[in-house]
Amino acid sequence: MKVALFVPCYVDQFYPQVGIATLQLLEKLGVKAAYPPGQTCCGQPLANSGCERDALPIYRHFVQTFKDFDYVVVPSGSCVYHVRKHFDKLEQTPEVQRVRTTTFDLIDFITEVLQVKEMPGAFPHKVGLHLSCHGQRGLHQANESEMTPVRDGQLRRLLTSLDGLELTELDRNDECCGFGGAFCVSEAAISGRMGHDRAHDHLRNGTQVLTGGDMSCLMHLEGIVRRQKLPIRVLHAAEILNGATL
Amino acid sequence: MSYLTHASRAEAFNLDHERTSWHDETLWFVRQKRDKAVYAVPEFQELRSLASAIKEHTLSRLDHYLAQFEAAALANGVQVHWAADAAEHNAIVLDIVRKRGATKVVKSKSMLTEECHLNPYLISHGIDVIDTDLGERIIQLRDEPPSHLVLPAIHLKKEDVGDTFHQHLGTEKGLTDPQQLTEAARQHLRAKFLAGEVALTGVNFAIAETGSVVVCTNEGNADLGVSLAPVHVASMGIEKLIPRLADLGVFTRLLARSATGQPVTTYTSHYTQPAEGREMHVIIVDNGRTQQLGRPDFRASLKCIRCGACMNTCPVYRRSGGHSYDFTVPGPIGSILSPNIDLKKHSTLPFASTLCGSCTDVCPVKIDIHVQLYKWRQIIAEANHLPAAKKWGMKFMGRLLASPNAFKISGKLARTGLRLLPHGLTHNQTANAWAIARELPEPPKQSFREWYQQQAPA
Amino acid sequence: MSSTRDRILAAARANQPAETPLPPVADFGGNASLERFTEVLASIGGTVVRLAAPGALAATVQQLFPAARLVASPLFSASLAIDQQTPVDVLADVDLAVLPVEFGVAENGAVWLPEANMLHRALPTVTQHLAFVLDHRQLVATMHQAYARLPNGPGGYGMFVAGPSKTADIEQSLVIGAHGARSLVVLVY
Structure with missing residues (x-):
């Protein structure tokens, strides 16, 4: 199985530990992933700003970079959603179609492709789970409160398989954190307010460690946590599943 | 411009933190009521699919259903009018009112008439038009537009309503009890209903096969207005059509549950024929819909x-x-x-x-x-309606992100800059909107790429 | 010159997509019990009262609404005669209307009130209080079944009424008795 790791641009620059944890976690699960050095970005920041046309060269570059792999694994559901949903703007060559179906979010890759449903190890902390909306509603990684009161999802299950980990029950289980890409600066007031409300839902309900599958939401929430000096640690789920200790 | x-x-709205919290929580409460109602109907998702398919079908044969509706309505003794835009719509309403020599108009909630700015038009022509939905009446007295489709005065607190009623309806100063405020509005509006000469309503659904229009309210203001006034004028967008009476089974099960979490609106009223000696008009409006x-x-x-x-x-x-x-x-x-x-x-x-x-x-x-x-x-x-900075920034990013080398170098520059520059500069809130509410990530010494390259090849 | 009507129809014809199918609407079954109807009606501010016998109607109404002075009903000899010609100022004083309804809907507590049962179109909303009289065998589970009970259409004017008039337009606080009836009782025999 030939697996490539795609590390989103902001993770590469600001959260290298998340890329490292992803690589190591995959290795523990028997997958040696390669990191093609020519990779850049999935193009989502441009497309969500209305500049899909300017993003097309980035899409093509992404396809060229990853076309020869069986799977492309990404520690970010949002990028995966973008590749799967919005690369429809490219001519649908076999290469494009292939990359659109072989690009996987890390958690989905672990649970669906590797069929791993439980993780060894312990993490004896109260953990608050924040799924990105693109992961949750776009890739259907978890039940949605719009549809059912039953809270379930792959990452939820993986995390609770760790010894001692207790998930926080939030007042609003799956409300958006307000990151939203360029939204976080173009609508800075609302974005900040949404992030504030999310962070305080976690605080109120006892979250010690805030985690999720998308570093972009977590970057935004971490920025708020640090600004307000809230007693919450922020870690990507790959770090916890890879055996992080506090 | x-x-x-x-x-x-x-x-600006967000400057009042507490009021924003209140607004958010009030509407979240409505969302939660909706959830509870939705969870209780096992076939709810199936109903959504059905409703979507019925509407899609109707839109795909819209010309047919419009003609069918018109023919049925005419056969029922209803007068049917067509309006291409807001101006035509408003002129038709005024014409109907004037032909009756009427000046007192009672109106139930209609987003279409809001869209057409009917009230100011009628008022400028000397017609006394009264909104009778409580929320609509409150904002009419305050000369404000609605802030929500079904909760038009949801931006107001009871103290605001108390002030407005004190000023316009003469209620006691400082009265804020919703029950008492509603009672004051009931008394005030009852006189208007009893004197109404023309009743205007919107339309929730128009049934092509029967020529009926259906109006859903909780307060009963549409029925009270229509059944007391000699003339009823119902304004509908062309998209309000559904083919069959039976389709209402689907839509009435969805509407109130989705809107407020009620199992159905208090009144689901079907107007098909005018009462003896009275008039019923339907105005079918395009206004950008085709x-x-x-x-x-x-x-x-x-x-x-x-x-x-x-x-x-x-x-x-x-x-x-x-x-x-x-x-x-x-x-x-x-x-x-x-x-x-x-x-x-x-x-x-x-x-x-x-x-x-x-x-x-x-x-x-x-x-x-x-x-x-x-x-x-x-x-x-x-269409070139993006702010210039955003547009050129995106073009620049597009070229940067398609080129691995340029990407690598610029990332390193940004990260190094962030590490070396003082916090006051990197977090300047005028230049950096990110920093208004949040800290920037702490820049690591090494990017993932740099780390990876240092690892011994397998 | 073409009319607005013709131009709108032509624009619709020109712009509408290829025809998609109209789905049949299934009957989803459901609970049509009086218990369910009673429970739901209570949750939306209405009340169900069982009549001991059909003949007990007038006495029950008298017992439930001792203060009602002007009562209108086609079902017993009431204090006020109402028909479609009754003037507005008379209607305005009605305290209580007691009207027969055709059937009830268990899922939402609504009842079907056709024009023929109203005496005057305004009576069900202008009256201060409202009592409906319903045969307990005339209950359906859902709105699908409700509309299936109207094979000849809804008539000139007809309404489903679910509980008393209400509003939550002031801060989402529920207030019973907006413009229509302040209270609603369904008398079941």
Whole structure:
């Protein structure tokens, strides 16, 4: 199985530990992933700003970079959603179609492709789970409160398989954190307010460690946590599943 | 001509932190009532699919159903009028009122008449028009537009309503009890109902096979107005049609549950024929709808049944208020309807969203709202309505991100700059909107790429 | 010159997509019990009262609404005669209307009130209080079944009424008795 790791641009620059944890976690699960050095970005920041046309060269570059792999694994559901949903703007060559179906979010890759449903190890902390909306509603990684009161999802299950980990029950289980890409600066007031409300839902309900599958939401929430000096640690789920200790 | 952006109005709304919390929580409460009602109906998701398919079918044969409806309504003794736009609509209403020599008009809630700005038009022609829905009456007295599809005065607190009623209805100063305020409005409006000469209503559903119009209210104001006044004028957009009476089984099960979490509205009234000796008129209005029908990516917005669920669930709407959208229909649905009307004026609305998709998931007729928001963004950028800095920034990023070397170097520069520059400079809130509410990430010494290259080859 | 009507129809024809199918609407079954109807009606502010016998109607109404002075009903000899010609100022004083309804809907507590049962179109909303009289065998589970009970259409005017008039337009606080009836009782025999 030939697996490539795609590390989103902001993770590469600001959260290298998340890329490292992803690589190591995959290795523990028997997958040696390669990191093609020519990779850049999935193009989502441009497309969500209305500049899909300017993003097309980035899409093509992404396809060229990853076309020869069986799977492309990404520690970010949002990028995966973008590749799967919005690369429809490219001519649908076999290469494009292939990359659109072989690009996987890390958690989905672990649970669906590797069929791993439980993780060894312990993490004896109260953990608050924040799924990105693109992961949750776009890739259907978890039940949605719009549809059912039953809270379930792959990452939820993986995390609770760790010894001692207790998930926080939030007042609003799956409300958006307000990151939203360029939204976080173009609508800075609302974005900040949404992030504030999310962070305080976690605080109120006892979250010690805030985690999720998308570093972009977590970057935004971490920025708020640090600004307000809230007693919450922020870690990507790959770090916890890879055996992080506090 | 320049317009205020959604962001600037939203920022102003947010200055009052506590009031924003209150607005958010009040609407979240409605969303929770909706959830409870939805969970209790096992076939709810199936009903959404059915409603969507019925509406899609109707739109695909809209000319047929419009003609069928008209023929049935005429046979029922209803007078049918057609209006291409707001001006024609308003002129038709005024003509009907004048032919009766009437001056006293009672109106129940109708977003279409809001869209057409009917009230100021009638008032300027000497007609006394009274909104009779409680929320609508409150904002009419305050001379404000509605801030929500079904809860028009949701931006107001009971103290605000108390002040307004004290000023206009003579209630005791400082009265804030909703029960007593509602009773005062009941007494005040009862006199208006009894004196009404023409009753205006909107239309929730128009049934092609029977020629009936259906109006849903909780207060009973539509029925009271219509059945007391000698003339009823119902204004409907062309998209209100459904083919069969039986289709109402689907829509009445969805509408109130999605809107407020009630199992059904208190009154679901079917108006088919005028009472003996009375008049009933239906005005069928286009006002941009056939144009939207011609846009394949956006025509699904015409399926909307105006329940407001997308507003109650929208994390942006809840924290920015309905007036921040500056359009008759606020919130997510308004943000996909408004660019059809005036692309430049409403160019910031499709960006007033994180594209979280919750609106799409609560929509009872399955409009792909967040997908349409994304598509409007592309059209707005192509039409050159993006702020210049954003446009050129995106073009620059496009070239940068298609080139691995340039990408690598610029990333290192940014990270190093962030590490070396003082916090006061990197977190300057005028230059860096990120830093208004948040810290920037702490820049690591090494990027992932650099770390990876240092690892021994396997 | 073509009319607005013709231009709108032509624009619709030109812009509408290829025809998609109209789905049949299934009957989803459901609970049509009086218990369910009673429970739901109570949750929306209405009340169900069982009549001991059909003949007990007038006495029960008298017992439930001792203060009602002006009562209108086609079902017993009431204090006020109402028909479609009754003037507005007379209607305005009605305290209580007691009207027969055709059937009830268990899922939402609504009842079907056709024009023929109203005496005057305004009576059900202008009256201060409202009592409906319903045969307990005439209950359906859902709105699908409700509309299936109207094979000849809804008539000139007809309404589903679910509980008393209400509003939550002031801060989402529920207030019973907006413009229509302040209270609603369904008398079941």
